[in-house]
Each structure stands twice: as structure tokens, then as C-alpha cells.
Amino acid sequence: MTDPTTPAHADGRDGNLAVRRPAISFEFFPPKTEDMERNLWDTINRLAPLDPKFVSVTYGAGGSTRERTHSTIARILKETALLPAAHLTCVGASRGEIDDIVDRYHEVGVRHIVALRGDPAGGIGTPYSSHPDGYQSSADLVAGIKKRHADIEVSVSAYPEKHPEARDFDADIDTLKAKVDSGATRAITQVFFDNDLYFRYLDRVRARGINIPIVPGIMPMHNFKQARNFVTRAGTSVPDWFAAKFEGLDDDAETRKLVAATVAAGQVQKLAKNGVDTFHFYTMNRADLVFAISHLLGIRAKSAQKAA
Numbered sequence: 001m002t003d004p005t006t007p008a009h010a011d012g013r014d015g016n017l018a019v020r021r022p023a024i025s026f027e028f029f030p031p032k033t034e035d036m037e038r039n040l041w042d043t044i045n046r047l048a049p050l051d052p053k054f055v056s057v058t059y060g061a062g063g064s065t066r067e068r069t070h071s072t073i074a075r076i077l078k079e080t081a082l083l084p085a086a087h088l089t090c091v092g093a094s095r096g097e098i099d100d101i102v103d104r105y106h107e108v109g110v111r112h113i114v115a116l117r118g119d120p121a122g123g124i125g126t127p128y129s130s131h132p133d134g135y136q137s138s139a140d141l142v143a144g145i146k147k148r149h150a151d152i153e154v155s156v157s158a159y160p161e162k163h164p165e166a167r168d169f170d171a172d173i174d175t176l177k178a179k180v181d182s183g184a185t186r187a188i189t190q191v192f193f194d195n196d197l198y199f200r201y202l203d204r205v206r207a208r209g210i211n212i213p214i215v216p217g218i219m220p221m222h223n224f225k226q227a228r229n230f231v232t233r234a235g236t237s238v239p240d241w242f243a244a245k246f247e248g249l250d251d252d253a254e255t256r257k258l259v260a261a262t263v264a265a266g267q268v269q270k271l272a273k274n275g276v277d278t279f280h281f282y283t284m285n286r287a288d289l290v291f292a293i294s295h296l297l298g299i300r301a302k303s304a305q306k307a308a
Contacts, residue, residue: 022297023278024050025085025215028285029058030068039285040072046287048082049301050294053278056114056155059087070104077109085155086110088145089118090135095144098135102145102152112153115141115184139178146183156180158187158214160201164235173208185212188280191219191231193242195270216271219282220264220289222257225250261289265296272297 026047031037044055057072059065069086076084086105090098105113117138135141142154156179159172166172176187192198198216205214221227224246228238245263249256268279279297281290 020277021299022272022276023053024294024297024299025053025278025280026055026290027058027280027282028055028072030060030065030072031285032068036285043283043285043287044076044080044082046291047283048080050291050299051302052082054083054085054112056085056087056280059089059116059118066101070101073105073110074108083112084110085112085114085153087114087116088141089116090138090141091118092134094133095135096133098141098144099148102148106149106152111151112155113145114155114157114188115145115179116157117141137175137178139175139182142179142182142184153186154184155186155188156184158189158201158205159235160189160192160197161235161237169204173204173210176205177208177210180210180212186215187212188215189217190234191217191236191282193236193267194239195267195274197237198271199274213278215278215280216268216276217280217282218264218268218293219284220293221246221260222284222286222289224256224260257289261292264289265293268293268297 028040028043031040047055055076057069057076059069073084073086076082088098088101088105102113115138135144138156142156145152145154156176158176159166162169162172163175166175179187189198189201202214219227219231224243228243232238242263245259246256249259268276271279281293283290
């Protein structure tokens with residue numbers, strides 16, 4: 001019997017070929033308090049030895065975390081060997097404001113931006129309106145970044161269940177194609193829990209001639225009830241079989257953590273078995289589950305590497 005925790009081959013077949021180490025990346029959010037700051041840096045110290053391809057730092061709605069995002073990115077650059085990617089949205093800001101932010105990032109050494117349109121000012125589910133003097137879409141933002149600094153790599157978002165505001169899948173993939181045509185070289189998916197959704201989406205994307213990496217975004221559900229509310233608002237479906245695994249665990253954090261690690265590890269191992277060799281983890285500024293899942297993928301910490 002095959003050990004279900006053994007890393008799969010990148011070509012999706014069992015056999016005697018050498019196992020290729022998956023590439024991983026992590027997402028963090030900028031801290032609001034001193035305690036959150038300490039927790040974030042404990043998390044970075046724990047995960048940095050796993051040698052991620054990059055780490056991204058989110059950007060609050062309407063630029064609400066602009067300065068905290070910038071200071072977190074600057075500290076990562078100054079104190080670690082990690083490659084940071086700064087999230088950037090264009091909602092609620094003029095072109096001049098966004099261009100200044102891009103220039104500041106470039107000046108401190110940032111060479112990777114995750115370019116996003118951003119949620120409507122009124123929150124998810126409310127009508128979106130662009131700034132009259134701003135970038136009008138995520139594709140427009142990508143083009144603006146590349147025009148100012150061609151050496152900045154730009155990643156964008158992708159939606160295996162389509163963007164909640166998209167008319168249909170074809171329109172959603174049209175949007176992704178526009179972002180690629182504007183210079184994006186990687187797409188990171190919204191969270192999904194059914195791998196078939198990812199592979200069907202990948203088929204649609206490839207059929208449209210989009211050949212950039214479509215990196216699956218993985219979120220270990222530390223607090224299932226809270227996380228479910230968050231992801232469903234963003235258009236992610238939560239299968240009944242998935243929810244059933246967390247039944248009765250609302251007041252049992254330790255068991256919930258074990259179940260969350262097991263479920264997420266199973267998801268990434270099945271993706272790996274079918275040829276996926278790159279993963280982006282939404283860490284929620286916690287290291288424990290992501291570290292365990294990475295270990296099960298065959299990724300080992302470089303003991304000599306220090307984050308800070």
C-alpha cells in the first residue's frame with residue numbers, strides 16, 4: 001500500500017523517478033498591534049527556513065493598510081533573505097497615488113507586485129466603481145506597473161469558481177487574458193476546496209491560450225466557522241463533505257487544528273500527484289499548519305538559514 005503522506009512525483013505518476021521538491025510561497029497580512037507584529041515575525045522566522053519562492057503581504061481595502069504593508073515589506077527586505085511581493089489594489093486611488101506607491105516599492109528594492117483591482121469601497125457584494133482619475137481595472141493596473149518599471153514581476157488573481165462579479169466563466173477568463181496581455185506572468189487562485197474545480201478551470205484557461213503558471217491558493221482552516229464565512233463571501237464554495245469534517249469542533253481548537261492540517265495536506269498531496277508542483281499558502285499569519293503541510297510535501301527546513 002502506498003503511504004498517503006509520501007510526496008508525489010511532479011508528473012503525476014507513481015514510479016521510480018526522482019521526486020521534485022514543490023515550490024511554495026506564503027501570504028501574510030500587515031499587523032495592527034505590537035502583539036500582532038511579534039506574532040508575524042515569529043511566523044516569518046518559523047517559515048523562512050522552508051525557502052519559499054517569495055512571500056506576499058496583503059493590502060487592505062481602499063489602501064487602508066498602505067503604510068503598514070510598506071513597512072512590513074521594507075523590514076522583510078532589510079532583515080531577511082526572503083523575496084517579498086507587495087499586494088497593490090487600484091480601488092479608491094488616483095493613478096498618481098498608485099504610481100507613487102509603485103515607485104516607492106521599486107526604490108526600496110521590491111521587484112514583485114501582486115496586482116489586484118480590489119474589493120468595492122462598500123465591501124464585497126456592493127457595486128464597484130473605479131476612481132475617476134485612477135486605473136480602471138486590474139489589467140490597466142498591470143500595464144501601468146510594467147510601463148513604469150519593466151523589471152517588476154507582476155502576479156494577478158485567478159478564480160476557479162469565477163469572480164463573483166463576472167457575467168460567466170468566459171467573461172472571467174477574458175479578464176485573466178487581459179491581465180496576461182498587459183504583462184502578468186503568474187496567477188494565484190482564490191481559495192478552493194474541490195480539486196476538480198481547479199483542474200477544470202486550468203483546462204478552460206489553457207484552451208484560451210493562457211500559458212502562465214496558475215498557482216493554487218491553499219488555506220488551512222484554523223478556525224473553520226470564521227474562515228468559511230470569509231471565503232464564501234468571496235465566492236468560494238465549501239463542499240458538504242468538507243464542512244462535515246469540522247462538525248462538533250467549534251469548542252475544540254486542538255482537534256480542529258489537527259483536522260485542518262490533515263484536510264489541507266490531503267488536498268495538496270492530491271494536487272501534487274496530478275502534476276501540480278507549486279503552491280501558495282494563505283497563512284493567516286500562523287506558521288504551524290503551513291509548516292506541517294510543507295513537511296508532508298517533502299519540504300525540509302534549511303537549518304542554517306535564519307529569517308532575521
